[in-house]
Each structure stands twice: as structure tokens, then as C-alpha cells.
Amino acid sequence: MTGPDRPATGLDVGDVVTVEVGPVAHGGHCVARHGDHGQVLFVRHALPGEQVRALVTELGPGGRFVRADAVEVLEASPDRVTPPCPYAGPGRCGGCDWQHATPAAQRDLKAAVVTEQLVRLGGLTPAQVEALRVRCEPVPGDTEGLGWRTRVEVAVERRGDGSTVTGLRRHRSHEVVPVDRCLIAHASVDATGVLGGPPPPAPVVALDVVAPSVGEPVVVPLVAPRRIRGAARRGARHTPVPSGPVPEVTERVGEHRFTLSARGFWQVHPGAAATFTAQVMAWLDPQAGERALDLYAGVGLFAVPLAEAVGSTGSVLAVEADREAAEAAARHLAERPWAQAVAEPTERALDRLVAQGERADVVVLDPPRSGAGPAVVAAVAALRPRAVVYVACDPAALARDLRAAREHGLELVGLRVLDAFPMTHHVECLALLRPHA
Known part of the structure; x- marks a missing residue:
């Protein structure tokens, strides 16, 4: 070249x-x-x-x-170690990054990445990070890093020779690797027979397989959007869409049940939702009569226990940009009229609250992988909360937002790093922020 x-x-x-x-x-x-x-x-x-x-x-x-x-x-x-999966390795399936390391070593690598990001992007000193005692912890619900993934998108490739391949994609590629079993997939996902079974008929280009904690797994066929199907056949990149109505699934976290679209967002590790909720509630320690704000609320995973904790003398506002998820959150909060869910972009909702001079006692931030961003962080700080818990699936985005938070008077005082995606490079961080003393 x-x-x-x-x-x-x-x-x-x-x-x-x-x-x-x-x-x-x-x-x-x-x-x-x-x-x-x-x-x-x-x-x-x-x-x-x-x-x-x-x-x-x-x-x-x-x-x-x-x-x-x-x-x-x-x-x-x-x-x-020798990777447990025969499809893991150079030129093979791109779903896993660290199968060639022991589970303990994988967690050490993830802790090292978080530490480096906090120093390089977050502006913390090595001594400050050392004081946080950063370590990556396993999450209950997997077996030595295997059998945990409850949501898997299976790819379908129709090749020029007329054959059809079903499997998972190579790293940084749209080429499909034929896979008859995924070792990190939950047993219920494998039980559907989608991997290793007969390929679906055209025009299906992918299959979403979801194994909820309540009920049987579901398989959602996906097709190329109609307007670009011709381009898709010529190899253009596209985001598949469901071929028909999408069923709902039910997830249980403790005594609470959440019903959502099978394609809606939910944590993929079976132990993640409960582990995250327990830590968020322990750190925030919401009290009766307090005002709670749940940003990027999804279907209300955190809003529901927050509403129970603050009681009828308090209030909860769950903000979620996706209308379908916000409507699900509203249903889950319906028995608690002091809590409401709105379908609105987070930044717009915060601008309104700040303009109205509102306050929030406790805040949960659970943004997408790109992070909350400086405008959202500044607005959260303007609400003068006594505690904020930031739930982050990308340590780089978290580090950037923590730097912005510090500039607006919110200090990182607690951090948990959780291995919610074993065998991959992904990691979940929960950060506790409080106002400067």
C-alpha cells in the first residue's frame, strides 16, 4: 500500500x-x-x-x-490459557476479546484500563485513583465467564455461491463466521437452536435471540429496511429492523417485574440488573420525602425502587428519550402516582428543570456508551443533588464526564468496576459523586 x-x-x-x-x-x-x-x-x-x-x-x-x-x-x-471456545482467536469470531486469559487476569486487565482512563482522560492523579482501590469484580450469574449472555444477535450471510451462513461476525467485519454454539451465550439462547440450525429464509438478515428471566426465550427475525434492500444485497451497511410485530418479555429484579419489548434495552448479564440496583440504592440511600431524578431511565429499573424509597411525600422523575421505553417506565410506575416518566431527551428535560429553579436530592445517570456529555453533567450539578450515581458502560466516556463533573463541584468518592461482560473488553462502572466538601 x-x-x-x-x-x-x-x-x-x-x-x-x-x-x-x-x-x-x-x-x-x-x-x-x-x-x-x-x-x-x-x-x-x-x-x-x-x-x-x-x-x-x-x-x-x-x-x-x-x-x-x-x-x-x-x-x-x-x-x-487455551480459549475454551474453538471460534475464539485471530481471524475468527469477534465477540470475545480475552478468552486467552484466565478470568482473574481478564478482570485485572479491565481494572488497569479503568485506572488508565481515569488518569489520562479523567484528570485524576495516580494517588487519587489508588485511593479508590480500583478492582474489577465478578457479577453473579455466569460460570467462570461463560453462559451469561441473554441477548444475542445472530447474523445471516447469503453468499454469492447461493449458500447461506448463520453465525457471528468476525472482528471489525461484516463477514459471518459459522458458529454452532456460543459459549458466552446463556443456555436458553443455545436451546433455541438458532445457532447450528437451518438458516432462516430470505429476506431475514439477522435473528435477535432473547432469554428473559421470566418465561421462554424469543427469536425476532430481522430484515434490511425496505428502502435499502437492494443496496443491502450489494453489500451496503444497514441496521436490520424487525420483520413484524416484536413480542414483549418480562424481567424480574427482586420483587419487581419489568415488561418491555424484546428489542428494548436490558442488561445482558443475568446478575447485572440486580447488582447495579442494589449498589445504586445503597449509595444514594434515598429518604422519604426526597426528590429523585432518573436520567436515561429506560423502562424504570432504578425509578421503581427509588419511588418506593421516597414514598408518597417525595417525587421521582424518570427521563427517557425512547418513547416505547418511557411508556413502559410509566406503566411500571403507575401504582406510585408521586413518580412519573417522560419521553424526552435528557438535555432538554434538564434545561427545563434548571430554568424552573428545581432541585433534586439524588440523581441516577445511566447514559449510552457515548456518555452523558458536559452539558448534561453541568445541568445535573446545577440541580444541587447531595448524591449522584453514574452507571457507565464505557470507562473513557465516564472519565471524560467525571472531569466535567469535578469542574462543576461534584467529586468522585466511590467506584465499583463490575465484570458484566466476561470474555469481552467491555466493563461496567458505577461511580458515586458528591458535592465538594
Whole structure:
């Protein structure tokens, strides 16, 4: 390859180089350097301290870095194990990042990533992070990191030779790897027979498989949006949509039941919702008569126990931009008239509350992977809460928002890092913020 993306060291896609593997980085890979210029490689399927032969798979913009796979391990880490799944490894299924490490080592890697993000993006000092005692904890409901994923999208690829392949996608690719069993999938997902069974008829391009905590699993066929089906056949990227009505599923957390669309958002690890709720309630410790705000509320996972805690002399406002989820939250709160759910973008709802001079005693922030953003953080601080719990599925977004929170008088005083996505690089963080003393 020639041009602006070719690295100055001359590395190109397909090259194989020997490198010493450095620290873990956010995204399921480790950092290595090659050549006199110290060309950065982000190497998957490696572990810190190893020496590997790395196959270059992709060039980063401007040649600033390259992506690579460790295709041969010359000196192995003591934390390395044989991946339990035969589909895990270079060039295979992209669903898992760390199957080649022990579960304990995986959690150590995730804790290291969170620590690095808090320092580099969050502006905390190493001493401040050390005081938080960052460690990644397992979540009840899996078996050594396997059998936990209750929601799986199975891909369907119709190939030029007329064959149809059902399975999971390669890393950073739309190519489908035939898979007859996914080891991180919940047993109920595998029991549907979608993986390894006969492929669905056209025009189905994917299958959403959902194993709720109440009732039987459901399978939702997905098709390309009608307006781009022709383009999809030519290989264009698209977001599949349901081929018909989507059934509802029921999830149970303690004594509470939540009914939602099978395609609606819910935590995929069977122990996550209960674990997160218990920590949110313990940290906020909502009292009778207090005003609670649940932002990015989904179907009301946190709003319902908050409403019970503050009682009829208090109030709860659940804000959720997705109308279907907000309507579900309203149904779940219906027996508690002092709590309400609104279908509105979070930033707009906060602007209104701040303009009206409102206050909130406790706040839950559970934003999407991109984070809440500085405007939302500033507005939350303007409501002068005594405590905020931020539920984050991306440590980089969390770190950026924590920096903004500190600028507006909210200090990080507690942190839990939870391994709600074993075998993958994803991790969930719960952060407790309080006003500066």
C-alpha cells in the first residue's frame, strides 16, 4: 500500500512482525511498538509481557498506528490459557476479546484500563485513583465467564455461491463466521437452536435471540429496511429492523417485574440488573420525602425502587428519550402516582428543570456508551443533588464526564468496576459523586 495511511516504518496489511507486548489498552488489545520509530501496534489476542508474532490487519488513519493479531506466541504470559471456545482467536469470531486469559487476569486487565482512563482522560492523579482501590469484580450469574449472555444477535450471510451462513461476525467485519454454539451465550439462547440450525429464509438478515428471566426465550427475525434492500444485497451497511410485530418479555429484579419489548434495552448479564440496583440504592440511600431524578431511565429499573424509597411525600422523575421505553417506565410506575416518566431527551428535560429553579436530592445517570456529555453533567450539578450515581458502560466516556463533573463541584468518592461482560473488553462502572466538601 502507498499513500497517506502507510506508516513511516513501511508496515503494511499482511506483514508479520515480532514484538514485545506492552500494557493493555481500552478496546480489547495491548500496545506494542516496532522499529526504530516506535510504530504503535494495537495487538489483539496478546497479553502484557508476551513476545508474539503479530499479523498486521489494518492501518490506522495517517499511519499513526496499525491493528494486528498475535498469530504466534513466542513467550507466553503465565495468565495465558487455551480459549475454551474453538471460534475464539485471530481471524475468527469477534465477540470475545480475552478468552486467552484466565478470568482473574481478564478482570485485572479491565481494572488497569479503568485506572488508565481515569488518569489520562479523567484528570485524576495516580494517588487519587489508588485511593479508590480500583478492582474489577465478578457479577453473579455466569460460570467462570461463560453462559451469561441473554441477548444475542445472530447474523445471516447469503453468499454469492447461493449458500447461506448463520453465525457471528468476525472482528471489525461484516463477514459471518459459522458458529454452532456460543459459549458466552446463556443456555436458553443455545436451546433455541438458532445457532447450528437451518438458516432462516430470505429476506431475514439477522435473528435477535432473547432469554428473559421470566418465561421462554424469543427469536425476532430481522430484515434490511425496505428502502435499502437492494443496496443491502450489494453489500451496503444497514441496521436490520424487525420483520413484524416484536413480542414483549418480562424481567424480574427482586420483587419487581419489568415488561418491555424484546428489542428494548436490558442488561445482558443475568446478575447485572440486580447488582447495579442494589449498589445504586445503597449509595444514594434515598429518604422519604426526597426528590429523585432518573436520567436515561429506560423502562424504570432504578425509578421503581427509588419511588418506593421516597414514598408518597417525595417525587421521582424518570427521563427517557425512547418513547416505547418511557411508556413502559410509566406503566411500571403507575401504582406510585408521586413518580412519573417522560419521553424526552435528557438535555432538554434538564434545561427545563434548571430554568424552573428545581432541585433534586439524588440523581441516577445511566447514559449510552457515548456518555452523558458536559452539558448534561453541568445541568445535573446545577440541580444541587447531595448524591449522584453514574452507571457507565464505557470507562473513557465516564472519565471524560467525571472531569466535567469535578469542574462543576461534584467529586468522585466511590467506584465499583463490575465484570458484566466476561470474555469481552467491555466493563461496567458505577461511580458515586458528591458535592465538594
